[in-house]
Amino acid sequence: MDYQELLALLKERRSIRAFTDEPVPDEAVEKILEAARWAPSGANSQPWEFIVIREQTTKDRMAAIVRDQMELAHKAEMTRAPEMRWPSAERPVTADPGWKDAPVLILVCGDPRVNKSFPLLTYIERSPSHFASGLSGAFLYMTLAATSLGLGCHWVSQVGHGYPSAALKGLLGIPEDYVLYDMLAIGHPAMEPNPRLVRSLDEITHRERYDKTKYRDDARIRDYLISLRPPRKT
DSSP states (O other): OOHHHHHHHHHHOOBOOOBOSOOOOHHHHHHHHHHHTTSOOGGGOOOEEEEEEOOHHHHHHHHHHHHHHHHHHHHHHTTSOGGGSOHHHHSOOOSOOGGGGOSEEEEEEEOGGGGGGSOHHHHHHHHHHHHHHHHHHHHHHHHHHHHHTTOEEEEEOGGGSHHHHHHHHHHHTOOTTSEEEEEEEEEOBOSOOOOOOOOOHHHHOOSSSOOGGGOOOHHHHHHHHHHHSOOOOO
16 A cells, blocks of 8 residues: 555545444454554553444443433533534434444453553553553554445444443443443444545644744634534534
């Protein structure tokens, strides 16, 4: 793969929140997991473990757990100033999350005991960030592998919140001392994502030292955050 092919793959990866009922073969899942296990991690600790879920009854029970979190998120979102609210989160929860009908869910867990592989000072000062970086690297590799196979995927972060994490550990038999990171829903896209806003390379690049002319004051940051919100449905 040359650079242009890589860049095309990176641009093609998008969050897909609705899937067709076309199945995803086991071979594709194996390829996605094979890619994930080659991700970088601190001290090559490889903290990740993956739970592949296909059974619809299990997905239904998981969706019910996450719905409780979504309802709490809705209440929290409504405390923000109207222009800062995330449109999808401010609407009352009336349906299960779209990922429930994805053919495959992959839950990413981490075993924090492997952090002791780090050099001592790193272990004392940076364990949480290095641990999370390893898990996120594996997760990103999965998204790119799925995209390369012509599949759509959705990075589901709701499962990592306190209540869903505890409930899902009980449901799926995950050891209590493991960290439930995030979940990837995988399937064939049933939607066309909106165009993605990406900051320009010049705006985010500094040469030799920070360019203070590129510093964004609070007003510009606020405008930027508002611009990231998807359009409100009428």
